[in-house]
Amino acid sequence: MRQKLETIYNSLFSYFGPRNWWQAKTPFEMIVGAILTQAVSWGNVQKAIKNLEEADLLTPEKLFQAEEERIEELIKPTRYFRMKTKKLKAFLNYLFTTHQGDLTQMFNLPLLELREQLLSVYGIGRETVDSILLYVGNFPIFVVDEYTRRIFSRLGLLPEKISYEQMQEFFHTNLPPDTRLFNEFHAQIDALGNQICRPNPDCMHCPLAQLCEKAQGSKI
DNA sequence: GGCCAGGACACCA
DNA sequence: TGGTGTCATGGC
Numbered sequence: 001m002r003q004k005l006e007t008i009y010n011s012l013f014s015y016f017g018p019r020n021w022w023q024a025k026t027p028f029e030m031i032v033g034a035i036l037t038q039a040v041s042w043g044n045v046q047k048a049i050k051n052l053e054e055a056d057l058l059t060p061e062k063l064f065q066a067e068e069e070r071i072e073e074l075i076k077p078t079r080y081f082r083m084k085t086k087k088l089k090a091f092l093n094y095l096f097t098t099h100q101g102d103l104t105q106m107f108n109l110p111l112l113e114l115r116e117q118l119l120s121v122y123g124i125g126r127e128t129v130d131s132i133l134l135y136v137g138n139f140p141i142f143v144v145d146e147y148t149r150r151i152f153s154r155l156g157l158l159p160e161k162i163s164y165e166q167m168q169e170f171f172h173t174n175l176p177p178d179t180r181l182f183n184e185f186h187a188q189i190d191a192l193g194n195q196i197c198r199p200n201p202d203c204m205h206c207p208l209a210q211l212c213e214k215a216q217g218s219k220i
Numbered sequence: 221g222g223c224c225a226g227g228a229c230a231c232c233a
Numbered sequence: 234t235g236g237t238g239t240c241a242t243g244g245c
Binding site: 021022034035037038039040041042043044045074079080083088123124125126127128131140143145147186187190193194198199216 | 224225226227228229
């Protein structure tokens with residue numbers, strides 16, 4: 001299985017090239033992005049980040065003090081802006097009450113303890129917390145999502161109905177705990193899911209078509 | 221004009 | 234435990 005995953009990763013990387021995911025100026029900006037990107041394309045997130053930056057609110061202290069109405073207006077491009085403002089505030093409330101507003105202190109916690117703490121914050125679910133741990137904290141934790149389920153079930157490597165934990169366990173069991181690999185692999189899966197392996201997949205151009213039971217079965 | 225994005229939560233059976 | 238509705242912008 002390990003070799004099969006290696007083949008899949010190499011095929012994706014050859015096709016899409018390095019994805020350079022999560023370019024950000026600061027760890028705080030990355031965390032804000034992780035919350036804002038929920039159910040929205042990254043392009044919209046970048047607009048909101050730019051708005052926050054121009055308003056000089058991209059520090060924990062300033063965003064914590066900012067009025068909700070002001071934040072709502074600035075992050076409108078990211079959809080569900082009222083909910084996401086509450087989520088940002090919930091995270092900041094946690095950061096200041098538990099870690100004195102210090103991200104370095106927060107990331108000094110052991111992985112599992114930090115994951116548990118972040119999951120208890122309103123608006124931070126499993127995918128968001130694992131994205132923060134992997135992309136900001138550099139912990140070797142694999143981020144899975146709907147694309148992962150869709151692609152790997154079509155490949156016949158995972159059942160169609162599978163929980164988040166089971167999917168994550170699959171990658172943790174079959175890959176070395178390599179932060180850079182996990183980082184790039186998730187980004188590659190996203191690229192495939194976003195551009196090709198859709199509900200109506202473009203199997204003709206899929207770099208994994210030779211490995212995919214569904215693509216071969218449909219003789220595309 | 222319709223579809224769908226780098227989800228999470230509340231509610232219900 | 235799993236399914237469904239809600240949130241409510243912008244690009245293609």
